[in-house]
Amino acid sequence: MSIYRGKMNWYEYANNEEFTVILPCGKRLNDPINLYWQWTKDSSGDRNVNVLSQTTITSVTQTGIPGEVKFSCLCNNYYTFDITSKQYGTRLSIFMRNPRGDTSSEMVLQKFYPSQSRTYAGKLNWYDYAVNELFIVFLPAGLGEDLRVTAHWQWTKNAQGVPKVNCDVNDKQRHEDKDPNKFYFKNGYYTFKCTADNKNKTLLVTMKDPSGNSSGPMMLKLQSNLE
Incomplete structure (x- = not known):
């Protein structure tokens, strides 16, 4: 299992919030992936609402760059996360987008050691x-x-x-x-x-x-x- 830590930014709804991504098995198609963060303010106006999403990897692309692979997942049937694992899995580069095509800035998460089950x-x-x-x-x-x-x-x-x-x-x-x-x-x-x-x-x-x-x-x- 691999744990990654960084910050979530999504317009006014998530402003520099704690962001944790967990890869329980790996980066293969249909492998599980967990994404945890909190909304600064959700669409209902409620603050500090936890998001504890457990989903699966829906696509995998080999970039041809050594130590790098791209994959995507769908969170809560709404947000898509386009993720690039870089430097042989030591960090993740993540872009978040909604069905309208709105896209976040790059979010970089670093691998945290050790991981637990x-x-x-x-x-x-x-x-x-x-x-x-x-x-x-x-x-x-x-x-x-x-x-x-x-x-x-x-x-x-x-x-x-x-x-x-x-x-x-x-x-x-x-x-x-x-x-x-x-x-x-x-x-x-x-x-x-x-x-x-x-x-x-x-x-x-x-x-x-x-x-x-x-x-x-x-x-x-x-x-x-x-x-």
Whole structure:
């Protein structure tokens, strides 16, 4: 599985929003592809609405350039994403278009390492710094001490006041008690305490800082599982 991270821009509806593309199997015709972002404002005027699209690759074209392949997919039966995998899969160049032919500017996503098999998504809230932001957590096939966990979101504004800064965490699972469904991970400052249900369908996450301030639990739902 390959995970790519960058920014989504689509006219006034998505303004510099967190954008994650997941290629669970590869870049062949009919292979699955997942695209996750949030609308700054959707067509109904609602803000920070998650889009969690799971679709398939509808066309593949070899460009003749070493390490490069083009492919497309249809999202929500409306938007087409024309994607070029470049530099042997280390980055994606993406153009988004609608049926009228309106087309986005180029969106460049970089490959994120490592990738994991289970994907959870929901919303993150942390005071004024993260307000109803898309929150994605990737876990491996099992839970256990020192197994990897990655988490991804964007700050509404970071500590320096800069808006819409992507944040990516790569850590290991740590356990405080004997409950195999409970673990925590860190990003160097914040601690994220997690509880998975017995069927691994949901993940409850509570975020804490060193001063003891906390937010949550926030419920993330399983989006895909490649076990």
